[in-house]
Amino acid sequence: MNQLPTTSPCIFVVEPDDDVRPVLKHNLQNWGYEVIMALDEEDAIQRIQGGRDRFDLILLNQTGKSIDELIVFGQQIRQSTQLDSRTPIIIMAEKYGEDLEGQNIQMGENEYVTYLEDGQQLKNILQQLCPVS
Numbered sequence: 001m002n003q004l005p006t007t008s009p010c011i012f013v014v015e016p017d018d019d020v021r022p023v024l025k026h027n028l029q030n031w032g033y034e035v036i037m038a039l040d041e042e043d044a045i046q047r048i049q050g051g052r053d054r055f056d057l058i059l060l061n062q063t064g065k066s067i068d069e070l071i072v073f074g075q076q077i078r079q080s081t082q083l084d085s086r087t088p089i090i091i092m093a094e095k096y097g098e099d100l101e102g103q104n105i106q107m108g109e110n111e112y113v114t115y116l117e118d119g120q121q122l123k124n125i126l127q128q129l130c131p132v133s
Contacts, residue, residue, distance in 0.1 A: 009056040009130045010034040012077065014044045016063045024061075031123055032132035041073060048080050057130040058087065062094040071111050086110055088129040092122070 011033045015021045021037060028035045036055060038044035058074045065073075074089035089111045093100070102117035104125050114125055 008032050008034045009132060010036060010054065011057045011059050011126070011130065012036045012038070012044075012048075012055040013059045013061075014038045014040065014073075015061045016040050017061065020061065027119060027123075028126075031126065033126070033130075044073075044077060045080070048077060054082060056087065057126065058089045059092070059126075060089065061092045067091055067093070067107070067113055071107060074111065088112065090114055090125060090129070092116060 009032075011028055013024065013028070013035055015024055015037065016039055021039075025035050025037055036047060038047050058077055060070050060074055062070055070091045071089065074091070075085075077083075078085065078087050078089070087110065091107075091111075091113045093113050093115045096115045100115040102115065102121060104112055104114045104121070106112050112125065112129070114122060116122055
């Protein structure tokens, strides 16, 4: 039988935390995604300039920047590649109160902030915006 090769959706992740990065990458891969991992904004820019131009979702961890700054950065990543404005951007919020915990808030047409309660919440929003077949 000849089957067409299926390609997994690819997520471009910017995660500066050395402890979080390997766990996040492991979880994303277990959920069926290809992962391109960048350490910070500078690393992200180098990776998109010299590498793959296509990914299906941009995932940014908020560390030391405002949500608005990260939305702009995610939009810059989209503009620096062959991505169109429909490629979703998800920002994992860094610090938040119990009132926001467990919520996903749409900030723009394809920009979201997730206030994670647990890993299942991240998996759910990824499946919603970038389903694995």
